[in-house]
Amino acid sequence: MTFTSFIPPERTLMGPGPSDVSARVLSALARPTIGHLDPKFVGMMDEVKALLQYAFQTENEMTLALSAPGSAGMEACFVNLVQPQDTVVVCQNGVFGGRMAENVKRIGANLVLLESEWGRAVDAQALDNLLEQTPQAKFVAFVHAETSTGARSDAKTLCEIARKHQCLTIVDAVTSLGGSELRVDEWGIDAIYSGSQKCLSCVPGISPVSFSDRAVDIIKHRETPVPSWFLDQSLVMSYWSGEGKRAYHHTAPVNSLYALHESLVILHDEGLENSWQRHQDMHQLLATGLEKLGVDFVVPQAERLAQLNTVLIPQGIDDAKVRAILLNDYNLEIGAGLGQFAGKAWRIGLMGHSANRANVALCLSALKEVLV
Amino acid sequence: MTFTSFIPPERTLMGPGPSDVSARVLSALARPTIGHLDPKFVGMMDEVKALLQYAFQTENEMTLALSAPGSAGMEACFVNLVQPQDTVVVCQNGVFGGRMAENVKRIGANLVLLESEWGRAVDAQALDNLLEQTPQAKFVAFVHAETSTGARSDAKTLCEIARKHQCLTIVDAVTSLGGSELRVDEWGIDAIYSGSQKCLSCVPGISPVSFSDRAVDIIKHRETPVPSWFLDQSLVMSYWSGEGKRAYHHTAPVNSLYALHESLVILHDEGLENSWQRHQDMHQLLATGLEKLGVDFVVPQAERLAQLNTVLIPQGIDDAKVRAILLNDYNLEIGAGLGQFAGKAWRIGLMGHSANRANVALCLSALKEVLV
Numbered sequence: 001m002t003f004t005s006f007i008p009p010e011r012t013l014m015g016p017g018p019s020d021v022s023a024r025v026l027s028a029l030a031r032p033t034i035g036h037l038d039p040k041f042v043g044m045m046d047e048v049k050a051l052l053q054y055a056f057q058t059e060n061e062m063t064l065a066l067s068a069p070g071s072a073g074m075e076a077c078f079v080n081l082v083q084p085q086d087t088v089v090v091c092q093n094g095v096f097g098g099r100m101a102e103n104v105k106r107i108g109a110n111l112v113l114l115e116s117e118w119g120r121a122v123d124a125q126a127l128d129n130l131l132e133q134t135p136q137a138k139f140v141a142f143v144h145a146e147t148s149t150g151a152r153s154d155a156k157t158l159c160e161i162a163r164k165h166q167c168l169t170i171v172d173a174v175t176s177l178g179g180s181e182l183r184v185d186e187w188g189i190d191a192i193y194s195g196s197q198k199c200l201s202c203v204p205g206i207s208p209v210s211f212s213d214r215a216v217d218i219i220k221h222r223e224t225p226v227p228s229w230f231l232d233q234s235l236v237m238s239y240w241s242g243e244g245k246r247a248y249h250h251t252a253p254v255n256s257l258y259a260l261h262e263s264l265v266i267l268h269d270e271g272l273e274n275s276w277q278r279h280q281d282m283h284q285l286l287a288t289g290l291e292k293l294g295v296d297f298v299v300p301q302a303e304r305l306a307q308l309n310t311v312l313i314p315q316g317i318d319d320a321k322v323r324a325i326l327l328n329d330y331n332l333e334i335g336a337g338l339g340q341f342a343g344k345a346w347r348i349g350l351m352g353h354s355a356n357r358a359n360v361a362l363c364l365s366a367l368k369e370v371l372v
Numbered sequence: 373m374t375f376t377s378f379i380p381p382e383r384t385l386m387g388p389g390p391s392d393v394s395a396r397v398l399s400a401l402a403r404p405t406i407g408h409l410d411p412k413f414v415g416m417m418d419e420v421k422a423l424l425q426y427a428f429q430t431e432n433e434m435t436l437a438l439s440a441p442g443s444a445g446m447e448a449c450f451v452n453l454v455q456p457q458d459t460v461v462v463c464q465n466g467v468f469g470g471r472m473a474e475n476v477k478r479i480g481a482n483l484v485l486l487e488s489e490w491g492r493a494v495d496a497q498a499l500d501n502l503l504e505q506t507p508q509a510k511f512v513a514f515v516h517a518e519t520s521t522g523a524r525s526d527a528k529t530l531c532e533i534a535r536k537h538q539c540l541t542i543v544d545a546v547t548s549l550g551g552s553e554l555r556v557d558e559w560g561i562d563a564i565y566s567g568s569q570k571c572l573s574c575v576p577g578i579s580p581v582s583f584s585d586r587a588v589d590i591i592k593h594r595e596t597p598v599p600s601w602f603l604d605q606s607l608v609m610s611y612w613s614g615e616g617k618r619a620y621h622h623t624a625p626v627n628s629l630y631a632l633h634e635s636l637v638i639l640h641d642e643g644l645e646n647s648w649q650r651h652q653d654m655h656q657l658l659a660t661g662l663e664k665l666g667v668d669f670v671v672p673q674a675e676r677l678a679q680l681n682t683v684l685i686p687q688g689i690d691d692a693k694v695r696a697i698l699l700n701d702y703n704l705e706i707g708a709g710l711g712q713f714a715g716k717a718w719r720i721g722l723m724g725h726s727a728n729r730a731n732v733a734l735c736l737s738a739l740k741e742v743l744v
Binding site: 001003004005006007008009010011013015017018020021024026027028029030031032033034035036038039040041044047050051067068069070071072074075079099102103105106107195197203204205225226227228229230248249250251252253254255256258259261262264265268269327333338 | 373375376377378379380381382383385387389390392393396398399400401402403404405406407408410411412413416419422423439440441442443444446447451471474475477478479567569575576577597598599600601602620621622623624625626627628630631633634636637640641699705710
């Protein structure tokens, strides 16, 4: 067998992530590798931490970038905080809420599932009622931006309700960080995880996480060790923490962290609120155009994510064929439906660097040509 | 606060990893990101799998690159195979054997520790004796190339002994893959993990793993789910497996896999045996030079790793100061001692792209100047 270098095609990425990675971030990624304990690298990690605190709007000391994708970020939140004797209310309104439930089950903790309709926000009133009847609940977990459906839940209100019932919150912000209003400290979120490859427009493979002091307190006072050594945040923090010598835990993904740093500098330069607004503006442009094409949204307007537009595949249209034409003839990737929406919906991403007028124009024109 | 792009210094990496990443691999890394389900990307993954089978010298179907560092590869092997009722013999002769033991403890399985002297190979006769007295043992775990000490254990013999006692083997090949003779099928290794950033000279953050059919059989017939959802190899394989549609599990680290692909193509072009020999040749050059400088090795000659040379810090020499001078004045990174050897030894890596005459010459000259 012979093997040669892999030269990928140049795509426009308007699926559910990864989003387009800018030349600037790709350049950062390709800078020379240095050691994970090199003082210059450790200095850069401090900046990554400060920039993540900005992106999350938090002063949480335990804020860092995990050396693995968002799924590992989710698992890190659950395995560090939840112990087998705990009861966790998981709000499910899509695929990723289901994955949260799976995490709770594998820990052997008590799972109470609150199911909301797919394509809708989590039902806040139903959560309040459920917690009223579930005094043993210790955690409430929900997905801020459901990547499988395009629905945005009211994280602020859900956290208020959880707090009212003395519950800590675990929040999935994989698709929301950088693209939707998100205020970790103000809203009182206790554990949150995201991904590098959505609205931050960094390469995939890194998961920003943050834990409140209340959450850190639980981690410090666990009765049993965290089941995962790799995801044990007490150990990970000894590598990421500010003062003095860093304790080796594992070899950090040096180059991916260069890229994350660059993408966060770009976000900081633009300004977080400006980035949220840009996502909203591009969404509005796309929605207006889709309406003209007669394409309908899955999610009611008030609950839609700007950065992930889930639309019903028009009747008589061949899902896979259209996506293949877009990919092969236009080099344009849009996302297939997932879970309940497989074969029924498309997911059009406007995330980070992908949320720009040129992409919206390309997508609308290509769809118009293909859907004729 | 202001933030600007991070421009790393250009180092020569002769520590315990990451090793020097070639311009060719960095170029591959920076190619445009495409989707993790893009047919072009899936085709590349098939090549990564075939190239890893070559590097591991195996036909194992469950051979793939985990989306996280070697520590996660270690954890994947343990959490997928070992269940709480199992007894695992862990051979410890350095830091990483200790980490294996920690994995067994966190699973809640029965740990039997076989300690060998640090800086020496695992004692094969002692393992045979121990297994004779431990008929309930189901797994034997050991580190092929101990990155903390520079000792190479006789993996072939250890696997023979394990098989004689009906045990499966879990092997750490983080530092050996690509740099030392390693034959997974011929030696009968059941589960093996490595890292991208050592003798493959790829960027850090990816862990090649491989499981034998015997190991896969255990995974398939587990009584309880794998405690980690992210590392559940049954799920991961549904994304990596050859036939038909790939099932989404998590978003793969697309660009890091471009880089891994390129580094494996380079290894394949050179030839595995040639790479092993090059590491040995460069080690010989370095050892001859170090001898002239009066610097002694920690590990007896027959048990030394070519790619990781652990040497005693000469008397009267300030460890941290010398390493700082090498780093700041020569842009040369060598490794500090770890565990029992902290402050007592240096670790000089000759891994992958770093194993060349220029690096050996630089290291010897710089040490000569600094140690005067």
